[in-house]
Amino acid sequence: MHQDNKRISILKDILLRLHQGADPKTVQEDFNRHFTGVSAIEISMMEHQLISEDNEITFEDVMKLCNVHANLFKGAIHDNDIADADLPGHPVRVLKDENLAFQASLMRINRLLDNLEASPPAQWEDGLLDGLKKQMKILGQFKRHYNRKEEVIFPIMERYGHNAPPKVMWGVDDEIRDLYTQSLKSIEDLPDTDIKEVKRKFQLFEVEFREMIFKEEAILIQILLEILTEDDWLTIAENSEDYGYAIVKPTEKWQPKRENLEKSEPDKTNPINRIFDVTDTDDQNIKVKFETGYLTLKEIDRIFDHLQLEITFVSKDNFFTYFNNQVDPEPKILPRNTSAIGRHVEKCHPPRVVEKVKRIFENLQNKITDRETMWFSRNGFFALIIYRGVYDKEGEFMGVLETVQNIEPLFELQNQPDQRQVSTDRSDT
Structure with missing residues (x-):
């Protein structure tokens, strides 16, 4: 068997064991024995095989265990070093800058929730609740980030035959959108709802949201850096404006050097x-x-x-x-x-x-x-x-x-x- 196919076969076997209920710790040990590094491309091919083969594993199964898969690969995924990707305005830089802004927003919201929980509603400071609602609305701009990813990036990935990661990720994106909507509604109901319940709903959203940030940077972006040409990145950059940006907007237009x-x-x-x-x-x-x-x-x-x-x-x-x-x-x-x-x-x-x-x-x-x-x-x-x-x-x-x-x-x-x-x-x- 070709070495690459052998690695994919081993990865697929490990994930099948996870799907069948194996102890994640035991599976992690086996993974560490077989791999010192794994490419995002291999993850893409493995997920594609899991979904397409007759092994009783459905798309929904893969989507449900998406976080388990991501945790398995943490610390083991090989990064691609592409110089242009760090330049202002490059789509990769834009995605990463937005993810940093999301994480900063999550921290602010958690501080506000902790401050609200620390005292009864009657003693809440003026503007504290308004500040929380404002921060949630700002964080809600992540939907532009997701829309841009799904409508501009995913079609190019699929053109290269990488169908499984977009399908799985889009399904999880929709779940995150739903969790955000539920969390936002509970915050808007304050002070007429229990602050502990509000925090619980926000944490459900936050866990999945942070996992998606990891998946984008450690898996999605690494696949893109391996398969896309500079022309593809230009297409993404040119079409991104139509979908807007989240929290932060590129200050420069990325333009690769061309020989005159x-x-x-x-x-x-x-x-x-x-x-x-x-x-x-x-x-x-x-x-x-x-x-x-x-x-x-x-x-x-x-x-x-x-x-x-x-x-x-x-x-x-x-x-x-x-x-x-x-x-x-x-x-x-x-x-x-x-x-x-x-x-x-x-x-x-x-x-x-x-x-x-x-x-x-x-x-x-x-x-x-x-x-x-x-x-x-x-x-x-x-x-x-x-x-x-x-x-x-x-x-x-x-x-x-x-x-x-x-x-x-x-x-x-x-x-x-x-x-x-x-x-x-x-x-x-």
């Missing part, structure tokens, strides 16, 4: 050296001569967009310089956006595959191979990815062309009747 490809171009006063904009009506009809004919800039642009392929090009200096914007309505297999232009190719991929990408590009650049092929099958399509080195006529390396295609429909052609027509080759006439 135009600044290194030759003298642009010479029309031959200009970078033409095909959206410019003065430039789009300029014809480009090829060995086999002529095309206008507009025709070149539209031909590339009509290909049944997703294509990208990386320059010899390893900068991402082009992708086609297909006109077909089908969702893209590997979505790109213009903010990625000028990025180093290593930042276009999740950290976990960077070394593999570097090796592919080095092989192509050094002509160890002339093409590299990868594939994966997911959600009803079979994606074929081909990397090819591009060279000039003297054999000098110019860059790497990547093509991505859903070839699932090609498999279906095997079952279709032969539709070949009479040849129109002129040699037949």
Whole structure:
């Protein structure tokens, strides 16, 4: 068995024992014997297998024991160190800053509750109860934090095949929302309700809320740092504004560094050296001569967009310089956006595959191979990815062309009747 699969199998067995009622202390000892560290990715894969396999474990079972799972992994999860994640405005920094604000708010609310409990209602200081209600309303902004996580982050995770953690976490989020609503109502009923009951309801909420903070930072964020590209983080940052922020708002907009490809171009006063904009009506009809004919800039642009392929090009200096914007309505297999232009190719991929990408590009650049092929099958399509080195006529390396295609429909052609027509080759006439 592959080592990674073996680790996942052991983790799954440990959690199954928890589900079947084993003593958590005994299970913790077994866990410590087998693991000195565990990645968040392994937790994601393990939960996915638990839910999808026929082992009598349901989604609801996994959700109920979510805290048990989280406690099991405390102190054992390997952190990912991604420099940009600490920069102001980066979605990870935003999530962590909000979690710090939540914890500060919890402390203030607990102090206020303790002060109220220390004396009878008749002796409560003016403004103390109003202050408690105000703090609870402020803490209630955590719903924006959850909404942003669920509506912006989870869909990207699911695109990478990580379906179980979002499903489980969203279910627990809803339970926390309900606990908050119950706690808030009891506080709003003060002083006509027992302060001890109010504290009890708040503590029920607080325990689950703090556990979610741990799960986000030790599990969710670690998964995201392993699988997401810088483009994904940009998408999250750009869409987050629509859902708002909780208690604290980013003071800066995170913008990763991009290489200005135009600044290194030759003298642009010479029309031959200009970078033409095909959206410019003065430039789009300029014809480009090829060995086999002529095309206008507009025709070149539209031909590339009509290909049944997703294509990208990386320059010899390893900068991402082009992708086609297909006109077909089908969702893209590997979505790109213009903010990625000028990025180093290593930042276009999740950290976990960077070394593999570097090796592919080095092989192509050094002509160890002339093409590299990868594939994966997911959600009803079979994606074929081909990397090819591009060279000039003297054999000098110019860059790497990547093509991505859903070839699932090609498999279906095997079952279709032969539709070949009479040849129109002129040699037949």
